[in-house]
Amino acid sequence: FLYTLAVCLILELLGGIVALLFRNRTVDLLNKNVRKGMVNYYDDLDFKNIMDFVQKKFKCCGGTEYSDWAVNMYHNCSAPGPLACGVPYTCCYSQPNEVINTLCGYKVLDKQRLDLINIIYVRGCTDAVFIWLMDNYKIMAGLLLGILLPQ
Incomplete structure (x- = not known):
């Protein structure tokens, strides 16, 4: 049991280190998965609620x-319907x-950012979440220690 716990602890630490070292790739992977979820936004209720x-x-x-x-096929500017070109x-x-x-x-995708x-939030959620994590890194470090120490 001790060895299994030690292996889990080492894997968690390695995963965190790799994610920090390859931050840009991690962000790209996250953005890719978010975009994939946005394609199916209305079909996947769990993703919709999370987003x-x-x-x-x-x-x-x-x-x-x-x-x-x-x-998203409903929000794309070429789509018919009231959601077209909107968020x-x-x-x-x-x-x-x-x-x-x-x-x-309604009809905001064809307008300039300024x-x-x-009207809408223009900052992407990936950046917003990372900014929140950086602002609250002490709390996140405390949570990590709280999880890692008992192991």
């Missing part, structure tokens, strides 16, 4: 930026006591 939560919590939109939503409402700025406008991201700053 909606992340976009609301971290005030971000898409993977690398808001224009990533063009990969999900979770990308939009919202006021605390207002009713959510679910079409607030025109959208007060």
Whole structure:
């Protein structure tokens, strides 16, 4: 049992070190998987719920930026329907006591970034999550120690 636990601990440490050393590749892999999920956004309820939560919590939109939503067949500018050339409402700025406008991201993909700053979040979620991790690295280190020490 001790050897199994030691191997798990070493693998966890190696995984963390490799992720830090190859940060750019890690970010690229994450962006690639987020974009793959965005393609199936309305078909995969679990991914949709996670993406909606992340976009609301971290005030971000898409993977690398808001224009990533063009990969989704409903949000692509060539698609028919009300969602065409738009982003999900979770990308939009919202006021605390207002009713959510679910079409607030309507026709934003064909506009310039500066025109959208007060309408939707233009920062990508990958960057927003990494900024949050860097701002809270002490808490993350404490959590890691809390997991690693008992092992």
